[in-house]
Amino acid sequence: MNMHALFLGFLVILGFIQSQAALVRYTFVVQETNYTRLCSTKKILTVNGQYPGPTISARRGDTVIVDVVNQASQNITIHWHGVKLPRYPWSDGPEFITQCPIQPGSRFSQKIILSDEEGTLWWHAHSDWSRATVHGLLVVSPKIGTTFPFPKPHAEVPVILGEWWKNDIQTVMEDFLRSGGDPAISDALTINGQPGDQYNCSAPATTKVKVEQGKTYMLRMVNAAMNNIMFVAIANHQLTVVGTDGAYTKPLKTNYVAISPGQTIDLLLEANQPRNRYYLEAKFYNSNPRSLFDNTTTTAIIEYINGNYNASATPFSPLLPTFNDRNASANFTSSLRSLASSAHPIDVPLEITRKLLYTLSINRLPCATCVGRDNRFAASINNITFDTPRTSILGAYYRGMNGVYGDDFPDNPPFIFNYTSDSLNTSLQTPMDGTEVKILKYNDTVELVFQGTNVVSGIDHPMHLHGYSFYVVGSGFGNFDRQRDPLNYNLVDPPLQQTIAVPQNGWTAIRFRANNPGVWFMHCHFERHVSWGMEMVFIVRNGKSADTRMLPPPPDMPKC
Numbered sequence: 001m002n003m004h005a006l007f008l009g010f011l012v013i014l015g016f017i018q019s020q021a022a023l024v025r026y027t028f029v030v031q032e033t034n035y036t037r038l039c040s041t042k043k044i045l046t047v048n049g050q051y052p053g054p055t056i057s058a059r060r061g062d063t064v065i066v067d068v069v070n071q072a073s074q075n076i077t078i079h080w081h082g083v084k085l086p087r088y089p090w091s092d093g094p095e096f097i098t099q100c101p102i103q104p105g106s107r108f109s110q111k112i113i114l115s116d117e118e119g120t121l122w123w124h125a126h127s128d129w130s131r132a133t134v135h136g137l138l139v140v141s142p143k144i145g146t147t148f149p150f151p152k153p154h155a156e157v158p159v160i161l162g163e164w165w166k167n168d169i170q171t172v173m174e175d176f177l178r179s180g181g182d183p184a185i186s187d188a189l190t191i192n193g194q195p196g197d198q199y200n201c202s203a204p205a206t207t208k209v210k211v212e213q214g215k216t217y218m219l220r221m222v223n224a225a226m227n228n229i230m231f232v233a234i235a236n237h238q239l240t241v242v243g244t245d246g247a248y249t250k251p252l253k254t255n256y257v258a259i260s261p262g263q264t265i266d267l268l269l270e271a272n273q274p275r276n277r278y279y280l281e282a283k284f285y286n287s288n289p290r291s292l293f294d295n296t297t298t299t300a301i302i303e304y305i306n307g308n309y310n311a312s313a314t315p316f317s318p319l320l321p322t323f324n325d326r327n328a329s330a331n332f333t334s335s336l337r338s339l340a341s342s343a344h345p346i347d348v349p350l351e352i353t354r355k356l357l358y359t360l361s362i363n364r365l366p367c368a369t370c371v372g373r374d375n376r377f378a379a380s381i382n383n384i385t386f387d388t389p390r391t392s393i394l395g396a397y398y399r400g401m402n403g404v405y406g407d408d409f410p411d412n413p414p415f416i417f418n419y420t421s422d423s424l425n426t427s428l429q430t431p432m433d434g435t436e437v438k439i440l441k442y443n444d445t446v447e448l449v450f451q452g453t454n455v456v457s458g459i460d461h462p463m464h465l466h467g468y469s470f471y472v473v474g475s476g477f478g479n480f481d482r483q484r485d486p487l488n489y490n491l492v493d494p495p496l497q498q499t500i501a502v503p504q505n506g507w508t509a510i511r512f513r514a515n516n517p518g519v520w521f522m523h524c525h526f527e528r529h530v531s532w533g534m535e536m537v538f539i540v541r542n543g544k545s546a547d548t549r550m551l552p553p554p555p556d557m558p559k560c
């Protein structure tokens with residue numbers, strides 16, 4: 001063989017390697033681990049003994065196999081948040097929606113099929129409240145031979161925002177469900193599992209990001225907290241948003257970030273300030289004056305290399321929006337734009353075949369067993385509080401089993417009223433119970449308007465849809481106006497997201513094409529609202545051709 005042929009052969013092989021998606025494999029051992037935070041030790045659920053859990057690293061289009069082994073003493077399921085899993089809902093994870101739990105002593109090999117996701121995603125438990133400690137990043141890098149749509153950052157830094165209770169999380173959840181009221185507020189917020197240097201016992205382990213002046217760093221941020229949106233900022237530094245929920249955005253320069261539970265944001269940090277120490281701070285945004293919340297601040301430290309600062313002085317602190325500034329939250333959220341470049345094009349549905357309007361409400365139900373109160377909180381979508389079955393809806397759908405769910409989820413609120421009025425009749429507070437799904441045809445183009453209500457009390461709802469990304473085409477405060485508001489939709493470069501904060505007493509319109517057949521959960525990503533029933537299920541029917549049908553289930557699907 002001459003050199004020329006050898007060289008051509010080499011090029012062919014190189015091309016093959018580049019176009020080949022890789023198969024990546026991980027083992028996740030779910031186990032109980034003793035952990036010390038805030039000077040006290042408790043048993044938490046972890047993956048591989050780590051909190052936060054291990055980072056999964058893959059490239060666009062790869063397939064990741066995760067062998068989940070349950071060595072803990074409770075049921076568990078794992079969800080790959082933001083991964084669409086084309087035609088393969090079997091690995092999606094929500095308990096009793098797409099699978100039965102992985103029981104203690106058993107295992108489930110989950111296949112995570114990546115497609116067009118690129119950026120930061122994450123994974124978390126999707127049973128009870130165990131996601132409090134069972135979560136981690138899922139980083140999808142550009143394919144070999146392609147790169148970021150911005151200069152390659154000097155380094156990538158995980159920023160996992162969380163919430164820590166001194167008490168056992170299962171106990172926190174059970175006490176909360178029994179009480180009928182709000183859950184006990186957490187004892188600290190965390191960054192990468194640490195409350196920060198303002199807490200005893202935590203100071204030495206506080207996240208320190210050492211930066212070199214003149215370099216740019218990429219923060220891969222996720223809000224893994226249970227119950228609130230967060231404001232985040234770094235003293236004296238602007239941040240540039242370049243992506244959210246595994247899709248690129250137009251660069252957005254900002255002094256602060258508002259991030260919903262479930263949402264991920266990729267940010268560039270330019271180390272362009274004097275060589276000193278600066279706090280990265282995060283705290284909760286809470287728009288509802290009625291609910292108590294954890295009003296503490298968690299910190300990490302951005303520390304310049306070769307600085308001549310006073311190491312015992314407190315780092316500079318950023319100015320964050322005030323805790324109840326709903327404008328600051330809505331303003332940030334509505335400033336995001338898709339990159340919409342030729343390398344990263346978008347495809348917003350323009351002809352809509354299914355128009356849906358879903359109200360999101362907090363409710364009350366009578367309670368005879370609640371201590372000190374005669375009612376308990378509930379929550380609903382279109383006035384239906386979701387009743388979770390004890391077997392998998394996906395399994396029932398696939399096998400044609402009757403009696404597990406109904407297909408009567410309403411397209412519109414059953415009763416039209418002034419959703420965001422300051423004075424609503426208390427007769428509106430009692431919801432209906434049901435396990436209703438919404439059936440969509442393959443390739444339906446859906447416009448879904450979420451309408452927040454002031455029933456009981458208005459609050460933001462970070463809504464998350466499994467199996468899809470959607471375009472956020474509009475939002476506003478007050479009631480959605482079917483005539484006027486669509487005139488202001490952004491159909492040019494709306495952001496592509498999987499979790500969107502519907503503003504307090506406001507609305508948000510999303511669009512997506514139902515081209516992923518399966519059973520897909522949709523829910524508020526505030527854990528207490530999920531426990532109260534703010535969730536529903538879409539079933540997207542198979543298309544006609546073989547490549548538009550659901551794939552068969554794996555042989556090791558857990559059984560109920």
Ligand SMILES: *[C@@H]1O[C@H](CO)[C@@H](O)[C@H](O)[C@H]1NC(C)=O
Nearest residue numbers: 032033034035041042043044
């Ligand atoms: C965790 O701590 C408890 C109580 O201190 C102890 O009984 C148990 O053996 C510890 N478990 C592990 C896995 O270290």
Ligand SMILES: *[C@@H]1O[C@H](CO)[C@@H](O)[C@H](O)[C@H]1NC(C)=O
Nearest residue numbers: 038039197198199200201202
């Ligand atoms: C830290 O410890 C000191 C001394 O034990 C105590 O006075 C203080 O309240 C503690 N602070 C926190 C935040 O726990």
Ligand SMILES: *[C@@H]1O[C@H](CO)[C@@H](O)[C@H](O)[C@H]1NC(C)=O
Nearest residue numbers: 185291292293294295296323
């Ligand atoms: C934080 O919340 C607690 C109650 O959980 C309250 O006592 C305290 O005053 C609040 N602090 C601030 C600064 O709002």
Ligand SMILES: *[C@@H]1O[C@H](CO)[C@@H](O)[C@H](O)[C@H]1NC(C)=O
Nearest residue numbers: 308309310311312313314315
């Ligand atoms: C360093 O900071 C500490 C705490 O603020 C202060 O007490 C000390 O005087 C400072 N040292 C110098 C050299 O400025």
Ligand SMILES: *[C@@H]1O[C@H](CO)[C@@H](O)[C@H](O)[C@H]1NC(C)=O
Nearest residue numbers: 324325326327328330331477
């Ligand atoms: C919030 O924005 C609205 C306009 O959208 C304005 O009327 C209101 O004053 C703002 N509130 C605050 C606290 O800035």
Ligand SMILES: *[C@@H]1O[C@H](CO)[C@@H](O)[C@H](O)[C@H]1NC(C)=O
Nearest residue numbers: 327330331332333334335336
């Ligand atoms: C956000 O606030 C800034 C400054 O108040 C304003 O200029 C901008 O138009 C607002 N953006 C949105 C999307 O509301």
Ligand SMILES: *[C@@H]1O[C@H](CO)[C@@H](O)[C@H](O)[C@H]1NC(C)=O
Nearest residue numbers: 418419420421422423478479
């Ligand atoms: C709905 O309620 C809001 C807030 O109380 C009020 O400003 C608005 O005028 C009401 N709309 C109608 C049509 O009554």
Ligand SMILES: *[C@@H]1O[C@H](CO)[C@@H](O)[C@H](O)[C@H]1NC(C)=O
Nearest residue numbers: 415423424425426427428429
């Ligand atoms: C509230 O609704 C009930 C039932 O629809 C009705 O009987 C009652 O008059 C209403 N109350 C007010 C204050 O509007």
Ligand SMILES: *[C@@H]1O[C@H](CO)[C@@H](O)[C@H](O)[C@H]1NC(C)=O
Nearest residue numbers: 383414415427428430431432
């Ligand atoms: C929800 O349904 C219940 C039961 O039918 C009814 O009493 C209540 O008024 C409804 N509420 C709303 C907001 O539609």
Ligand SMILES: *[C@@H]1O[C@H](CO)[C@@H](O)[C@H](O)[C@H]1NC(C)=O
Nearest residue numbers: 442443513515543544545548
């Ligand atoms: C789905 O809709 C798109 C856009 O209208 C069309 O190109 C495609 O052929 C459709 N696919 C199927 C299977 O109907």
Ligand SMILES: *[C@@H]1O[C@H](CO)[C@@H](O)[C@H](O)[C@H]1NC(C)=O
Nearest residue numbers: 074075100101103390559560
């Ligand atoms: C664990 O899952 C199995 C199968 O669905 C169920 O029968 C059992 O009740 C669950 N255990 C708990 C503690 O929820």
Ligand SMILES: [Cu+2]
Nearest residue numbers: 461524526529
């Ligand atoms: Cu909610």
